[in-house]
Amino acid sequence: MMKDQLRDFIDRISDTHHVSDNDVEMLQGEILRDGITSRLEVESLLALDRVVTAAENWGAALTKLIVDYVVWSRAPHGAVSNDDAFWLATLLEIGGPSPNAMNIAYAMLDEAGHVDVALLDFIMRGRQQARLSQIAA
Secondary structure, three states, X not given: OOOHHHHHHHHHHHHHOXXXXXXXXXXXXXXXXXXXXXXXXXXXXXXXXXXXXXXXXXXXXXXXXXXXXXXXXXXXXXXXXXXXXXXXXXXXXXXXXXXXXXXXHXXXXXXXXXXXXXXXXXXXXXXXXXXXXXXXX
């Protein structure tokens, strides 16, 4: 289930195609002040991230919200389970590993005591794709 305020936020940002500094402050301070509470909310925010331009602080805010949810709100606390790693890696892979997607994956590594191999595989694929892009350029 998704909070009505978050649904309204996503609808508004989808219309404007831009996340401003004020939008980020509202998201963190009001709409998700207690954090993300469901996979649907993560999925919706990541889908939004793929289709908007954003203020510089958006990526850091998105990363913190998702890491806090996956690492600290879900069991086992302080770790990324196989199920969560596979789910998250699949989400982050959609449309290719964007800078925010890679930052989220790396932040999981930094924050969690254990990260399942599915997320590590995503990171390796993202790094390989970045190298290939540099070679082709």
